[in-house]
Amino acid sequence: MATAKQMVALIRGHVQRDDEQFLSLALQVAASEARQGRQDVADEIKKLVDQGRSGTAPAVKPIPLARPRAELEEIISASYPKTKLTDVVLGPDIKTRLERLIRHQSQRAVLRQHGRRPITHILLVGPxxxxxxxxxxxxxxxxxLPLFRLRLDTLITRYLxxxxxxxRLVFDQIHSVRGxxxxxxxxxxxxxRNQSGEVGEMRxxxxxxxxxxxxxxxxDSLIVGATNHPELLDRALFRRFGDVLRYDFPTAEEICSLVTSLVDRRVSKAFDWPSITQAATGLSQADIVTAVDDVIKDAILDGNRKVSETLLADAFIARKLSRDALQRL
Incomplete structure (x- = not known):
């Protein structure tokens, strides 16, 4: 028999007309019935799910953008990104692992049908x-899916x-609205938890x-943790995430790929890439994007159609000097 939470989620999937969520939850109920020895009920549910999916293509339309409940409006911001993996410069290992995660999430119903859970927790660490x-x-x-971003500054309070x-409210939202x-x-x-000076409330x-x-x-909502300081995290957290991805500053090859995607046709064929990569080495992806954007805007205002490697190299060097000056403050 379906649990109370599963019944609520089933009804919500029906009301929101999210057929894929509804059928995935039905398969969860079938798996639960099978574990309790009611194989005939499990088989009947699976048969109905198969009938529901027969002759139809997988749903790819986005679910309606759900807004957080009133009590969560100050904690969670909602958006509907159109960003794709191709918009992010990634190393081959990270790219492969993210594609695997997307495959797990996209075919989560198949995994659930075989009693397996898709990846739903990942941790991203790096500068x-x-x-x-x-x-x-x-x-x-x-x-x-919608992207729900947690504002930890409003989540964490000083009141016991x-x-x-x-x-708890946040996780109720995670369990009820897929995103x-x-x-x-x-x-x-x-x-x-054993960090000196840490108060008992935070523990x-x-x-x-x-x-x-x-x-x-x-x-099957996807929970993404991101931190610049993995050394501060409690060790138990790492075991709760299905995958931990470590980000770093872009390599020379990744710098070339990123700059190429940004400047597009504004560079000549005889571009001096070694000088560019040397000047940009040590900068983050965000720093490189900002520097290139500044150069392109200057080129537009100056009436120039091309972007020279000298201007880009100077912009990267200036970005490094600015960053170093801020670090010394």
């Missing part, structure tokens, strides 16, 4: 500006028990968070 937040947008775009209560949920600056929530919040992560969310 600022290396593409972590953009990756979350790309995953939402590829899966045709309030943060854990808000966190990509981004916990940015994740270290603010997942700090090590309780982290324990609650670990328990929430263990729950099987019936919607």
């Amino acid at each position: 600022p500006g290396t593409g972590k937040t953009l990756t979350a947008s790309a995953l939402a775009g590829e899966l045709h 028990g309030e943060t854990a209560t808000k966190l 990509v949920y981004l916990f940015d600056e994740f270290d603010a929530l997942g700090t090590q 309780r919040v982290l324990n609650s968070f670990l328990q929430f992560l263990e729950e099987d969310n019936g919607t």
Whole structure:
């Protein structure tokens, strides 16, 4: 028999006309029935699901953009990104693993039918500006799902028990509305429990968070944690994520790919790439994008159609000097 949560999720899928979610949840009920020895009921549900899918192409239209409930409006911001993986410069390993995740999510019903769960938790770690937040947008775009971004500054409060209560509301939303949920600056929530000076309230919040992560969310929502400081995270968190992706500054090859995609036809065929990569090495993806954008805007205002490697190299060097000056403050 379906649990109360499964019944609620089934009804919600029907009301929102999300056929794929409805059928996926029905398969979860079938798997539960089979585990309890009611194979005839499980087979009947699977047969009905197969009938529902026969003769129809997989649904690729996006679900209606769901807004957070009133009590969550200050904690969660919702958007509907059109970003794709091709918009993010990624190393081959990270790209392969993200494509695998998308495949798991896209074919989650097949996995559920065989009693397996798709990947629903990933952790992105690395320096600022290396593409972590953009990756979350790309995953939402590829899966045709809304992106819900958690504002940890409003989630975490100084009042006893309030943060854990808000966190419960967030996970209720995760269990009821399928989407990509981004916990940015994740270290603010997942700090090590034995860290000196840490208050008992945050330890309780982290324990609650670990328990929430263990729950099987019936919607197969994707939870994405992103942090610049993985060394601050509690070790137990790493075990709760299906995959941990480590981002870094772009390589020389990735710099060329990124700059090419940005300047497009504004460069000559005899472009001096070694000088470009040398000047940009050590910059984040975000820094490179900003520097190139500044050069292109100057070229437009100056009436020039081409962007020279000298201008780009100078812009990258200036970006490094600016970054170093800020770090010394």
